[in-house]
Amino acid sequence: MIKRSDFNVINKKLNDKDDVTYLKTQYPDIPYSTLIAIFSQKRIKIYRQNCYKKTPNIRQYYYSYLNNGVSFLELSSHLGLSSSIFSKQILTYIIEHDQNSLFNPENLATKETTEMWKLLKEINDPQNIIKKIFKNPSLVENLNLRKNIYQSIYNDDNCSPLINHIRSSTGSEYEYLLQEKLYKLNIPYLTENQLRKDGYPKTPDIKLEIPFAYKGFMVNWIESKASFCDDNNYKNTKDQIIGYKNRYGPGLAIYWFGYIDDLNNLQDEGVYITDSFPDIKDIEVLHCLDKNIDNNSIQCNNINQLI
Numbered sequence: 001m002i003k004r005s006d007f008n009v010i011n012k013k014l015n016d017k018d019d020v021t022y023l024k025t026q027y028p029d030i031p032y033s034t035l036i037a038i039f040s041q042k043r044i045k046i047y048r049q050n051c052y053k054k055t056p057n058i059r060q061y062y063y064s065y066l067n068n069g070v071s072f073l074e075l076s077s078h079l080g081l082s083s084s085i086f087s088k089q090i091l092t093y094i095i096e097h098d099q100n101s102l103f104n105p106e107n108l109a110t111k112e113t114t115e116m117w118k119l120l121k122e123i124n125d126p127q128n129i130i131k132k133i134f135k136n137p138s139l140v141e142n143l144n145l146r147k148n149i150y151q152s153i154y155n156d157d158n159c160s161p162l163i164n165h166i167r168s169s170t171g172s173e174y175e176y177l178l179q180e181k182l183y184k185l186n187i188p189y190l191t192e193n194q195l196r197k198d199g200y201p202k203t204p205d206i207k208l209e210i211p212f213a214y215k216g217f218m219v220n221w222i223e224s225k226a227s228f229c230d231d232n233n234y235k236n237t238k239d240q241i242i243g244y245k246n247r248y249g250p251g252l253a254i255y256w257f258g259y260i261d262d263l264n265n266l267q268d269e270g271v272y273i274t275d276s277f278p279d280i281k282d283i284e285v286l287h288c289l290d291k292n293i294d295n296n297s298i299q300c301n302n303i304n305q306l307i
Contacts, residue, residue, distance in 0.1 A: 001275055002030060007038075007230070007260050014039045030258075037228035037257035043158045045232055047082040055079060055086070058093050065090070065148070066101070072148040073155055084161075087152035088130050094145075095126040104141040115139050134161050171226040174256050175205050178224050181277045187212065187285065204244045204251060213284040214252065217272045221251035229259030229273065238266070245270035252278075 002010070006027065013019055020035045027035075055061065061079075064070040076086035094101050099120060103111040111117050116139050123129050133139055134153065140146040153162055175191075182189050188209040195203040206222040213219070223241055227233055233255075241253045250270035254277065264273040 001261050001264075002034070002258055004260055004262050006030075010035065010038060011042060011230070014042060034228060034258040038230065040158060041228060041230060041233065047085060047158055055081070055089050058089055059097075062090055062093050062098075072152045076152070082156050082158055083152040084134075084156040087149055088127075088134075091130050091133065091149075092126050095120070095129055101145060102140055102142055104143070107141070111141070114141055116141055167226070171224070174226040174254075175224045178206060178222060178254070178277065182206065182208075185280070185283075200247075202240075202243055202247065204241075204248070207248060210285055211249075214272065214278045215282050217252075217267065218250045219252045219272070220249040223251065223253045225253065225255045226257070227255060228257040229255040229263055231260070231263070234260075234263045241271050242266065242269055 010023055010027065010030075013023060014035070017039065020032070020039055023035055024030070024032055061075050064075060065072065072087050072090060073083050076083040079086065100108060100111075102116050102120075103114065119129060119132055119139060123132070133149065137146050137149045137153070140149060157163055179189070179191065190198075190207045190209060192203045192205050195207055204221040204223045206224070208220055208222070211218055211220045221244055223244060225233075225237065229237075237253075241251070244251055250272070253271055253273050255273065255275055258275045259273055266273065
């Protein structure tokens with residue numbers, strides 16, 4: 001948890017990766033991972049705003065690459081754009097105006113035998129073609145263009161498919177961590193996948209089969225968020241987690257990389273926000289199926305004791 005006043009200062013000063021190290025010395029109690037999360041989310045927000053804007057004079061930048069050998073990385077840095085986003089815009093121009101540039105200039109006569117040619121004939125939407133190319137840049141026969149696409153992906157630490165995969169893996173890692181904690185405490189639960197198999201339409205990451213009380217707050221479900229809860233993240237996820245409350249009763253939302261203190265304001269609506277799994281001493285299980293829980297597990301209480 002971070003105070004609003006501290007967050008405002010940190011967010012203003014976090015403009016480069018090097019700022020993270022400096023700010024860690026100024027705020028030693030704030031985890032390094034939290035500062036990285038704040039920085040990454042700030043950059044992503046900026047890049048996504050640019051994602052839907054067409055770069056003016058994209059033709060000019062394309063010919064700077066084509067005729068002068070200026071790389072996509074250099075051009076995107078000059079424009080202050082994510083290299084992946086810029087690469088997609090260049091590819092859009094190429095698909096719409098200069099498809100021969102996708103092929104090996106020495107083998108244009110045989111281009112119709114390539115996978116790239118088949119892709120262009122099968123799919124009409126340039127954005128869907130680009131999605132295929134980003135998943136497999138080797139489809140591009142032109143070696144220089146292919147190299148620039150690879151560089152754009154591997155040097156973009158905010159918006160590239162590789163980073164999206166890492167974020168997804170991180171999210172899964174924290175979901176497994178949550179499941180491990182519940183398992184060790186002998187608290188039975190259903191996962192999101194299990195709930196969906198049973199036909200539930202909108203599901204949290206965890207639905208507790210036996211609810212527990214946390215600091216007097218009832219917890220029926222837990223949502224795991226491998227992110228920092230800033231104002232933008234709060235706005236984007238508020239309706240989602242309140243929807244879980246409407247379906248399953250009160251629950252817990254864990255933002256593993258922290259949150260701004262005044263954003264834990266949904267308790268009256270049935271949602272408690274935290275940045276870690278509750279401490280064992282703060283948990284009371286409302287009913288216990290297993291009477292032989294060892295000393296490492298949480299205290300079991302009859303529900304009548306808590307009503």
